[in-house]
Amino acid sequence: MQTALADFIRDTPLGREADAILRSCVHCGFCLPACPTYQLLGDELDSPRGRIYLMKQLLEGEPVTARTQLHLDRCLTCRACESACPSGVQYGRLLDIGRALTEERVPRGPVARARRLLLRKIVPHRRRVHALLALARAVRPLLPRALKRRLPDRGTRRPSPPPWPAARHARRVVLLEGCVQPALAPGINVAAAQVLDRLGISALRSASGCCGALSHHLSAQTEALGQMRRNVDALWPQVEAGAQAVVASASACASMLGDYGRLLQGEAGYGARAARISSLARDISQVVAAEAPALRAALAAAGGESPPGGPRARVAFQAPCTLQHALKVTGVVESLLAAAGFTLTAVTDGQRCCGSAGTYSILQPQLAAQLLRAKVAALEGGAPDVIATANIGCLAHIRSGTSLPVRHWVELLAARLMDG
Ligand code: SF4
Ligand code: SF4
Numbered sequence: 269m270q271t272a273l274a275d276f277i278r279d280t281p282l283g284r285e286a287d288a289i290l291r292s293c294v295h296c297g298f299c300l301p302a303c304p305t306y307q308l309l310g311d312e313l314d315s316p317r318g319r320i321y322l323m324k325q326l327l328e329g330e331p332v333t334a335r336t337q338l339h340l341d342r343c344l345t346c347r348a349c350e351s352a353c354p355s356g357v358q359y360g361r362l363l364d365i366g367r368a369l370t371e372e373r374v375p376r377g378p379v380a381r382a383r384r385l386l387l388r389k390i391v392p393h394r395r396r397v398h399a400l401l402a403l404a405r406a407v408r409p410l411l412p413r414a415l416k417r418r419l420p421d422r423g424t425r426r427p428s429p430p431p432w433p434a435a436r437h438a439r440r441v442v443l444l445e446g447c448v449q450p451a452l453a454p455g456i457n458v459a460a461a462q463v464l465d466r467l468g469i470s471a472l473r474s475a476s477g478c479c480g481a482l483s484h485h486l487s488a489q490t491e492a493l494g495q496m497r498r499n500v501d502a503l504w505p506q507v508e509a510g511a512q513a514v515v516a517s518a519s520a521c522a523s524m525l526g527d528y529g530r531l532l533q534g535e536a537g538y539g540a541r542a543a544r545i546s547s548l549a550r551d552i553s554q555v556v557a558a559e560a561p562a563l564r565a566a567l568a569a570a571g572g573e574s575p576p577g578g579p580r581a582r583v584a585f586q587a588p589c590t591l592q593h594a595l596k597v598t599g600v601v602e603s604l605l606a607a608a609g610f611t612l613t614a615v616t617d618g619q620r621c622c623g624s625a626g627t628y629s630i631l632q633p634q635l636a637a638q639l640l641r642a643k644v645a646a647l648e649g650g651a652p653d654v655i656a657t658a659n660i661g662c663l664a665h666i667r668s669g670t671s672l673p674v675r676h677w678v679e680l681l682a683a684r685l686m687d688g
Contacts (some may be wrong), residue, residue, distance in 0.1 A: 269293050274329030282365055286327055289362040292355050293320050299359075302352035304621050305342050308638055313339045316349035316359055323366035332373045340367050342635065344628055345485060346621035347593035360594070364484070371487040384486050387627050392478030392495060397451040429455040433465035435472060441513040441555065442506035443471045444499065444521055447478035449660040456660070459682035460517040460552045466570075466685045467562040469555070472511065476502040479521040484531075485626050496528050500541050507545060514548045515555055517678060519591035519659045520626070525549035526595070551591060552678055553658060557600045567608055570685045583610045584652035585677065586643065586666060588659035589621050601658055601677050608684045613650025617642070624665035636665070644669040656680055 271290045277283035299316040300306050306315035313322060313335075322336050340363065347360045376384070390396045441464065449456055461471035480495035503514055516522035529546035532538045556563060583605055591597050602612050623629055623639030647655050648670065655670065656677040657663050667674040 269295060269324070271324060271328065273327050276329065277327060277369075283327070286323075286362060286365045289358050290320065290324050290327070293317070293357045294355050296354065298354055299349035299352045299357075302348040302619065304344060304346065304348065304623075304639055305635065308635060309342070311339075314342055316353075316357075319343060319366070320357070320359065320362065323362055326366060326369055326373075332370055334374055337370050337374045337376075340370055342632060344589070344621045344623070344625040344639075346589035346625060348589065348619055348621065351593045351596075351619065364487075368487045368489060383631070384627075387630065388483050388486055388488055388491060391482050391627070392447045392480075394445075394447050394451055394477065397448055401451055429458045430462070432458055432473065433461050433470070435470040437465070437468050437470040439469045440506070440509075440511050441469055441471055441515045441550075442474050442503055442511040444479060444503070444514065444516040444525060445474060445476045446516070446518055446521055446660070447482075448664075449518055452660060452664055453676065455679060456517050456676045459676065459679040460515070462682045463552075463556060463678055463685060464515075466566040467556065467559040469512075469559070471515065472506050474502045474506060479516070479524040481520055481524040482626055484524070493531065496532060496542065497535075497538055499525075500528065500532070500538055500545060503545055504541055507541075507548065511548070513550045513555055514545050515550050515552055517552045517676065518661075519551050519553075519588045519595060519597075520661060522549055522551035522554075523590040523594040551595055551597060551658070553591070553597055553600050553604065554595075556604055556678075556681070563604070563607065566685055581610055581653040581680075582613050582651065583677075583680065584613045584615050584647040584650055584655050586615065586622060586647055586655060586657040586662060587618055588657060588662045589625070591658050592619065601656070604681060605656065605677060608681050610680065610684075613652045616646045616649060618646075620646075622662050622666055624659075624661040626661060629661075629665050640665060640669045648672065654680070 269290055271287055273283050273287050295317060297317055303315050312318040319339055322339055326332050326336060343363060345360060345363060349359050390400060443457060443460065445457065464471045476499045478495050479499065480492040483495060484492035507514065514525060516525060526546050526549045529543035532542035585602050585605065587598065606612055620643065621639055622643040623636035629636035644666065652672065655666060655672050655674045657666065657674065658677055663674050663676060
């Protein structure tokens, strides 16, 4: 694609990066069938190619309007278009640039501003999420059904998660603690630590928190970079002491960790450490999959608590977009669950987003609800006993649309590996 970037950005690092991405798009349209919003709305401007065109106009200095913002807002950032694109267009990166520039030029109304601010001030902060959950539980009968289903327990207090395994192995990784997940599903990180412990790897805790993805995707870059720097400081002592990986049990966080090096590039005191952390960043599935012989031995030795639905439970796996499109991890979790004795049910349109997409289900509720209905129908189509996923946002969103149990896959594997 030919471009003629405007003076305000042409000779800047951001401009050069955006220009290279724009030029790599050949307008072939192969990405259109992969795009959930194009499938739902049928408008070229709600497709990857249409949004690329809108961002080209913006970068070439043409007026930016609320219409541009609307079409960029409607993007899920699912990056299914990247997986479908034969030219390797880095759409997600271009969208980050396009959204940030649009945010500066198109003021939002007071309600939209307040909603986005509230999300940024609550969700990345574990204690605030805990407080909000306590409040939600107190008024549970008054909540709409979909919101009730998102709460971590349904009427009774959730039992405390089992204790964190002692650091007894020479091989060590450090775990990103995260923000929403420890509040909504405190058992997931423990399950990840238990699985790794059975594989001969100790998962070390850290004072880390939100990975920064939420603020980053809401174009609050200063805030996001602050959260990333705090995590670099929190994770670094374990990295320096020889941790072989920086592990996240939420695929969205693993993907964000992988971007720290680029986003903090050149920053005094942070650039080199962030690059090292990104080079070590792994989703928990990548770490477990790399330990195939140890996993086989651990499964053979396991007594195995019955997972939901029984020891041979039928599992429908929902691959989060961050796992399959951002991290390019496909088929790995399914293989791990099959090796552990679970029966994987068929899921149609497995590459399609569930509609969770960070804060999308809150900011674009109608589109998110349509995607959720389609996803739940696809997941339930194979009559599973349990739905598994790899990301807390997807887990909470899918749970709001089904009566089946929804778990992180690593919890199923941990239950299989632990003594009953
Ligand atoms: S993003 Fe890729 S698939 Fe889509 S129009 Fe451009 S080159 Fe084609
Ligand atoms: S990221 Fe997803 S929603 Fe956005 S343009 Fe690409 S495929 Fe469509």
